[in-house]
Amino acid sequence: MKNVVTHWKIQRFTALAIIPLSLWLLYSIVCLKGFSFHRSYDWFSNPLNGILIILFFVISFLHLKLGLQIIVEDYIKNIKGRNIVILIIDISCYIFAGIAILSVFSILF
Amino acid sequence: MKNIDGKDVERPISPHLQIYKPQITSVLSISHRLSGIFLGLGLVFSVFHVFFLALGEQSYTIWQCFSNSLIGNVLLFFWLLALVFHALNGLRHLLWDIDVGMSLDYVKWSGIAVCIFSLVLSFILAILIWV
Numbered sequence: 366m367k368n369v370v371t372h373w374k375i376q377r378f379t380a381l382a383i384i385p386l387s388l389w390l391l392y393s394i395v396c397l398k399g400f401s402f403h404r405s406y407d408w409f410s411n412p413l414n415g416i417l418i419i420l421f422f423v424i425s426f427l428h429l430k431l432g433l434q435i436i437v438e439d440y441i442k443n444i445k446g447r448n449i450v451i452l453i454i455d456i457s458c459y460i461f462a463g464i465a466i467l468s469v470f471s472i473l474f
Numbered sequence: 475m476k477n478i479d480g481k482d483v484e485r486p487i488s489p490h491l492q493i494y495k496p497q498i499t500s501v502l503s504i505s506h507r508l509s510g511i512f513l514g515l516g517l518v519f520s521v522f523h524v525f526f527l528a529l530g531e532q533s534y535t536i537w538q539c540f541s542n543s544l545i546g547n548v549l550l551f552f553w554l555l556a557l558v559f560h561a562l563n564g565l566r567h568l569l570w571d572i573d574v575g576m577s578l579d580y581v582k583w584s585g586i587a588v589c590i591f592s593l594v595l596s597f598i599l600a601i602l603i604w605v
Contacts, residue, residue, distance in 0.1 A: 368480070377568060377571060380564050380567075380568060381568070383561075384561060384565075387557060391554070391557075391599060394603060395599070395602045395603055398603065399542075400523075400538070400541070400542070402527070402531045402534050402535065402538075405527055405534075406527060409524070409527065418524070422517070422520075422521070425517055426517065429513075429514045432507075432510050432514075433510075433511070433514065436507055436510075436511070444482055461517070461518055461521045462521075464521055465520075465521045465524055465525070467528075468521075468525045468527070469524060469528070472524075472527065472528050
């Protein structure tokens with residue numbers, strides 16, 4: 366993240382974006398009652414749902430990454446150790462978001 | 475965190491939870507962070523869910539042994555509660571950012587409202603999902 370201002374802005378914009386996305390996610394969870402394989406698979410095969418869940422994962426992981434970074438900066442005093450922890454968080458977020466995107470794509474196509 | 479001129483800044487370490495007297499404001503602030511961390515864990519679990527779904531029916535059935543168990547359902551409930559709380563309290567933070575509701579009175583009442591609405595909404599969600 367370039368500087369504090371960009372960090373602050375992206376944190377807020379992702380927060381705003383997650384509000385409608387999580388409303389849609391909650392609606393989906395209610396519809397998918399029980400999460401049976403076929404019902405879930407059919408649900409993900411719908412391109413609109415596929416795109417929205419990818420958006421949800423990407424934006425949420427970005428929001429998570431930024432939020433965790435702030436917490437780490439508040440509680441880890443040693444700057445070197447702090448940067449290592451932030452790097453680990455960043456890489457993990459990218460990996461998990463990548464797995465999510467690949468999984469959704471393999472269901473979609 | 476980098477400063478605007480690209481230098482590492484040594485910011486004061488906050489908040490001193492052990493010294494601070496718990497108030498609705500401080501308790502909600504730390505709850506916002508804790509629920510955020512907990513939701514991050516939920517996000518990782520949803521990645522597993524989608525991953526096993528993509529692997530096919532057999533792998534998904536194995537994953538469901540956990541995700542459909544009592545622990546899985548209890549976790550799902552608390553993730554819903556955390557999501558509703560984090561969203562409502564986050565909304566409060568966003569409103570503060572545009573300078574709405576910053577008075578001490580308002581901060582207290584909106585804090586109590588967030589707690590009540592989180593419980594009520596996640597209870598309604600739980601009924602919709604499990605009943």
